[in-house]
Amino acid sequence: MPILTRRAAMVGATAFGVLPVMRLAHAQQSRDVLRFGLSVWPPNLQPWQSVGQAAGMIKMLVGRRLVGFDAAGELRPELAREFGRDPADGAWVFRLDPRATFHNGEKLTSADVKWCIEQIAGERSTAYYRVQMQGIARIETPDAHTVRLYTKEPTATVAHWFANYNMPIISRATRDMSNPINCGPYRIASQERGSWIELQAVPNYWQPGAPKTRTIRMTLVADESLRLAALQSGDQDFIEFVPWTGMAAVEADPRFKLESTMGPFMDILFNGTRPPFDNPLVRRAVAHAVKRDDIVRVAFSGRGKPLEGMPIVEGTPWWDAELSRGHNYDPERAKALLAQAGHPNGFNTTLLTTGAFAMHKDSAEVAQQYLAAIGIQAELRVVDWSTRTSLGIRGQYDLAVHGVSADFNDPDGLTVVLDTSLSAAHGRSFGLRTPRTTELLRKGREEFDQAKRVEIYKDMQRAALEEVPIVGLAWREQGYAFTRRVTGFNILPGSLALSSGVNLEFVSLG
Amino acid sequence: MLYVAKRLAVSLLLIWVVATVVFMTLHMVPGDPAEVLLSTGGTSPDPYAVAELREKLGLDRPLLVQYAEFLERLTRFDLGNSLVDDYPVAEEIALRLPRTLELILAGTLIAVVIALPTATYAALHAGGAFDRAASATAAVLQALPVFVLGTLLILLLAQWLRWMPAGGYVPLAQDPGRHFLLLLLPAVAVAKGLAATVFRMARASVLDQLSRDHVRTARAKGLTQGRVMRRHVVRNAMIPVTTVLGLQMGTLLGGTVLVEYVFNWPGLSTPLLRAVEGRDYPMVVGIVLVVSGLFLLINLVMDLLYAVLDPRISRS
Numbered sequence: 001m002p003i004l005t006r007r008a009a010m011v012g013a014t015a016f017g018v019l020p021v022m023r024l025a026h027a028q029q030s031r032d033v034l035r036f037g038l039s040v041w042p043p044n045l046q047p048w049q050s051v052g053q054a055a056g057m058i059k060m061l062v063g064r065r066l067v068g069f070d071a072a073g074e075l076r077p078e079l080a081r082e083f084g085r086d087p088a089d090g091a092w093v094f095r096l097d098p099r100a101t102f103h104n105g106e107k108l109t110s111a112d113v114k115w116c117i118e119q120i121a122g123e124r125s126t127a128y129y130r131v132q133m134q135g136i137a138r139i140e141t142p143d144a145h146t147v148r149l150y151t152k153e154p155t156a157t158v159a160h161w162f163a164n165y166n167m168p169i170i171s172r173a174t175r176d177m178s179n180p181i182n183c184g185p186y187r188i189a190s191q192e193r194g195s196w197i198e199l200q201a202v203p204n205y206w207q208p209g210a211p212k213t214r215t216i217r218m219t220l221v222a223d224e225s226l227r228l229a230a231l232q233s234g235d236q237d238f239i240e241f242v243p244w245t246g247m248a249a250v251e252a253d254p255r256f257k258l259e260s261t262m263g264p265f266m267d268i269l270f271n272g273t274r275p276p277f278d279n280p281l282v283r284r285a286v287a288h289a290v291k292r293d294d295i296v297r298v299a300f301s302g303r304g305k306p307l308e309g310m311p312i313v314e315g316t317p318w319w320d321a322e323l324s325r326g327h328n329y330d331p332e333r334a335k336a337l338l339a340q341a342g343h344p345n346g347f348n349t350t351l352l353t354t355g356a357f358a359m360h361k362d363s364a365e366v367a368q369q370y371l372a373a374i375g376i377q378a379e380l381r382v383v384d385w386s387t388r389t390s391l392g393i394r395g396q397y398d399l400a401v402h403g404v405s406a407d408f409n410d411p412d413g414l415t416v417v418l419d420t421s422l423s424a425a426h427g428r429s430f431g432l433r434t435p436r437t438t439e440l441l442r443k444g445r446e447e448f449d450q451a452k453r454v455e456i457y458k459d460m461q462r463a464a465l466e467e468v469p470i471v472g473l474a475w476r477e478q479g480y481a482f483t484r485r486v487t488g489f490n491i492l493p494g495s496l497a498l499s500s501g502v503n504l505e506f507v508s509l510g
Numbered sequence: 511m512l513y514v515a516k517r518l519a520v521s522l523l524l525i526w527v528v529a530t531v532v533f534m535t536l537h538m539v540p541g542d543p544a545e546v547l548l549s550t551g552g553t554s555p556d557p558y559a560v561a562e563l564r565e566k567l568g569l570d571r572p573l574l575v576q577y578a579e580f581l582e583r584l585t586r587f588d589l590g591n592s593l594v595d596d597y598p599v600a601e602e603i604a605l606r607l608p609r610t611l612e613l614i615l616a617g618t619l620i621a622v623v624i625a626l627p628t629a630t631y632a633a634l635h636a637g638g639a640f641d642r643a644a645s646a647t648a649a650v651l652q653a654l655p656v657f658v659l660g661t662l663l664i665l666l667l668a669q670w671l672r673w674m675p676a677g678g679y680v681p682l683a684q685d686p687g688r689h690f691l692l693l694l695l696p697a698v699a700v701a702k703g704l705a706a707t708v709f710r711m712a713r714a715s716v717l718d719q720l721s722r723d724h725v726r727t728a729r730a731k732g733l734t735q736g737r738v739m740r741r742h743v744v745r746n747a748m749i750p751v752t753t754v755l756g757l758q759m760g761t762l763l764g765g766t767v768l769v770e771y772v773f774n775w776p777g778l779s780t781p782l783l784r785a786v787e788g789r790d791y792p793m794v795v796g797i798v799l800v801v802s803g804l805f806l807l808i809n810l811v812m813d814l815l816y817a818v819l820d821p822r823i824s825r826s
Contacts, residue, residue: 192605386541425549
């Protein structure tokens, strides 16, 4: 009998071919390179335009803001080593770190900060914080490292503005906004549009010891299942936007760690320019009609929390247990409110949502069923994201489901969602009148005494529960997952969750 | 010569029609590029900022003015720049088109290598166990959605067995081994439907040839089975198969979207999808034009080839 049969030879040859392939299956892991799975590609990296959290994360890593957020979500120094309000004249004072240096070797000065604010506030600006910067009446730069800001209206949250990821301070020598001169711990080493981007640590960075990892290679893995698979198969060290369906698997696997928090939320918006949703009684009926537990279960695989009041983060001074249940599920009350509003038999309407994100569509489908149970027959209009945006801004809808996050954890960060006196936007109810809510938001913004602010914002919640600028549906869990090799990362709490990418600069690889 | 000139003129006319239809359709569907860009991530942009961006992008001008400018640029083979980040559309296509073509070619190769011998063997043993099993497998493969197969492959080979990477791309010049490894699963997914189609077509064609008189004559002359198959059956059976293969490859130019998405293969489909979502007009029109142009080119070449092979076509 021959020692080497044809079958044995074929098996051997196959193994000979397959084994090297299996060795190649996973890219070499290095302690110097953090491989990060991006959920979306940043459309552009213009410093002050708001084009999503992916762009925001990169802007925070290559740039610096005047202030940032610590692990508890409190403001912390970044370029400004001291900041606060001068009680003498009401100016907001930022004292800059004299070590701060731009990537071109120039030192940061107060003139750069002044120039940035002026550019953002400019007539031809497309910046996210344009309106806020236009609210600054005067900028003084008494020395190279001090900036004094005088706002037109007293504003308690000015420092929060400068912590937003759309507010990096860049050099006034910048000529091309697509390629700004930054002063962050990383710089963009190379990229392929729509595929990957590589950040390299700035040599001899002005903040000693930062950043911890030399290279961050971000690869676009848009499909959430594939992103999770890429982590589990060892292709990526770190992923963002962990799918809710996969969170339990990540937690159960000793190789990985999940960092998550309740931050962004889902809500229902109204078109208040015509009946029936111009009537607050009808809006309250909608608020009491929807059983949020089912949205959490269906849309978020249980990885969320019912939102039955205004979206105030639990555990903050502004949160109140009773107010947080102000729009609790109560179908009988909902029917009574409908009858009181003159619709005892309900009515037909439309519910706008997008198919681009399953959470929007799923939340809308559940809401539709519960609205039908009290007599509101809502025809679902599922459109792509661009159409959803366009119809929302133009008020071409009756009801709409939306998902969003506050700008920051202070209730003033909810102004963009709750203040219906602001310009038309797809993320706010359209043409609605909620004067008490708007007034209390303004009052809270202008008050500096913390105890008084707490009371004002509780009053604001009471007013909003009656005027119903939005109907909260569910908090959703926002998660990052990474291998146990990764240390030093913390997710930021509440609405800051989407800004947590900045903490990649503290990450080390074991 | 007149025939060639006519075909070229028709192709150019078709290109213009495609360009116009895509341009006009895109501008008519709801969604404004400036609004969409500044609303990324769900934020609510300042309407003045939106208006400013719209003006900067030239979207505030009348549609016909924009169309005229677009046509003028097209005559200079200038596809314009992305509205999102000002990146040249032509550069994006030049980078990504070869990857899509590579995926299609690899998928076609796998499909042909598997389907042709299987179909020939199945036809030779028509009605037997192998034929029934192969035909059933082909039917299942044809019915199986590509994203289901893709997800199953990733689950099994990447997540459970950890034999393969979950997806992605490495340039050939950087790491040839890993490049082909990353190409393997998406190519298999592309090959799935094509292999089933080729199998069915080839099996039917071989069966048809086997029943022809010239094959019976060849056998009666005493030719060996192998010689009969090679010279008289397979060669003739391949003519309709080749036609179908050509058409299918053309269809795949726009049909790899799901495969590229599931396996994170950075071909032409991903930027096309992203551009449609973001209403990035120049990018969408540029990519559609190039794909349509390639399709027309394939058709033109085929028409010209037919004319060479059969002069009656050009005369008619």
